[in-house]
Amino acid sequence: MTSAPSKLYADDVSLLVVSLDTNPFFWSTFSFPFSEFISHVLAFFNSILLLSQLNQIVVIATGCNSCSYIYDSSSDSNHSSEAVGMPALYSNLLQKLEEFVAKDEQLGKAQTPGAIASSLLSGSLSMALCYIQRIFRSGPLHPQPRILCLQGSPDGPEQYVAVMNAIFSAQRSTVPIDSCFIGSNNSAFLQQASYITGGIYYRPPQLDGLFQYLSMVFATDLHSRAFLRLPKSVGVDFRASCFCHKQTIDMGYVCSVCLSIFCEHHQKCSTCGSVFGQSQSAANL
């Protein structure tokens, strides 16, 4: 059916849901300043919106204690008059970001200083997927959604289960999760996410040219990706965390009913409640 509305929605319209890492503990100790990072990212958003009139961007800020939507390009309340040296949409975003950071600080008053707290990746992924589901249900004509995680802080193994659940639901809705990881070591969660959902995981070696990396690797819509040779992942760390202690493990026990992972022998599975029998070797001895 080639009716007029369908002509507007071509194959390459994309909805990009960005999960922006605003972990203050990470950014305060990182070599690349947050202000430069934000400027690269804002320019990247602008270029995405320039690619097609129907492209949409939604930005979710990922803090230590909460996550929140800070920008939606399709909403009408994008007019701010305090623009000095930058377009209106940027200032709106930054305004919301400031408010979010203040709120996050309020929530995290009881945090003890120590190792870098991890940002709530699972929370922002879930929020992204909810938004995408709403878009799916809005009608037959919708852009093709994908998720981009701009992450720097390390993984929190305690979020393993939630992150894996989010990844599997993304896989089921065929939403690719791309990850641009800025931190020092590779993030196992994001590698797995991109591997399972068919997205791209890339760790830019040179952060000065972050905008260049973003626009070369992550800007193309899903339809056009078939024609591009994007960087392949060099290795996926498939290690899981155990469900009892939330530590990363290489070898462990797996419940045969619900596939939950444990690092030591248990009598009963804590997820599904099935009772484990005695192992064969123990019986023979």
Added chain:
Amino acid sequence: MSTGQVIKRAKYKTSLKDPGTDGVLKLTEEKLFFRPNDPTSNMKLEVDFKSIQSHRNTKEGSNKPPWLNLGHSQGNYIFELASYPDLNVCREFVGIALSRNKSGEAPPAISGEQLSPAEMELRIKLLREDSKLQKLHRELVASGKLTESEFWATRKKLLDKDESRKLKQRVGFKNSMIFDTKPMSDGRTNQVTFSLTPEIKNQIFALKPAVHQAFLNFVPSKMTEKDFWTKYFRAEYLHSTKNAVAAAAEAAEDEELAVFLKDDEILEKESRKKVRRVDPTLDMEADQGDDYTHLPDHGIFRDGSKEVSEAQHQLCRRTLLQDLNRQGAVVLEGRTLDSEMEHQRTVAEVLERTRHESDGDIEQERRNRISRMTQIEDLQEQGDHPFAPLCIKDPREYFDSQQANAVKTLDHSQAGMDQTRCNLSSEEAYGFLKVSISKIKTLGISDPLVSPEIASKVLAGLTKNISTSKYQYGKNSQESVLDILPNTTKEQLLDHWVCSQELLRHFWSSYPITTSNLNTKVNRLKDSISQMYSKLEEIKVSARSDMRHQVSLIVHPMQQVLDAALLHYDADKRKRNAKAQRLNGYA
């Protein structure tokens, strides 16, 4: 005796007094055949060894001629052989055959196993054909690491395959059919010669169904085959001359000849049926143009002239295009049966029958196709899948992606695993972040955002990365890491790999150890595995310095699997010893 049969010249005598008929005696494992040299004689014999009850023969030292006497329930078969050595050979063979039939099992072979000569022969043949298998066999069995039976136990599939693999393919029609079916003319004399083989007859029948029909109708009722073909080639010759008038004249005289000169009605009917079969709205291939017999002005005529014929000569004016089309269609359809049959008439009949049978199928197919085509895609509802479709990824991708992890563990270098600890309190950290945000609000975005040098470096890096990683890790389809190595090393590595695979297969299949037989086998295999391990170590050490890294990368997983096997052996042995000690302690 490794061959399965014996063929010797012999004379067959029905009784001792009979002078005997000359012929050839053939002995196979099941039967005995005798065929006399004179084809008109009816002394042919075909006897099953099961019916032979006894065999006797004349002694060599005596003055009697070499006779072999096979007794059966009704009497004797006496064969006089050419010489005593021949007699000995036959006697041996008969003895084996009879003993096998009596006892019902194969005679014992050298290796102590019950092997029939056929199986032995099959094994030898397999070894001869596959040099790799032969090498493996030599290395493992000859040096005593595996016994013969164990070696072949895992290769049952090879042994079971039928030896006499008939050629499943059927030879189709030649592509030069038109030329075969034309008579050749000798330019000097007025004679036209043609040669006719059954093959050519089949081709003519396939190309021209009207001729086929005529053959069935006229032969042998109205004329002999030879006459038929003479008339056919006369018609062909008339076609090839430019003389339409002469053709018409001859056709008027001889009505059978006229058949060959008319339009091929059967072809017309067939092509009309074909056009009907096609749904013109959806299948663009076939259209009215297929009914080419009714387009006389299409293409060059066979006799080279280009003008449209006069209406009065209603004779067949075939064009080159029509002939080529017809040949193409026939070649693609292929043969429906083997043309090994001797009697030409039966062949013709069978062909006719098969053609009728296929029509019914075609109708059915057409109906199916129409019922399927009525669902036009645009009018269908969108098939909304509630589940994401199964995505079966290429397994190679997984292993490629794991390569980096493997390399990491090999190099024993953990790149920067230390976590930076944050010494700021939460207030300080948040304050820092807020300062950054307000900074960018005031400054705006810098111009240029990315300096040109950095941008070009990034561009070069990304594009280079795509192309070089392929060559480094040997993912190019034409090249692999093994090709970089020198030939001898490559061969050695491959041989060792195949060998260790075989050893490991036998090793792991012997666990859990239940009998003492398995125990000895496992011990034997463990020794050979340790030998293999040291051989691999040697290769690794002796590699050239620039190849050393690649070689160690390749050898590493091989050694790992051998390690796992050895570890398991040790652990299992310890467990068994502990158990034995405990039992002894109690006893």
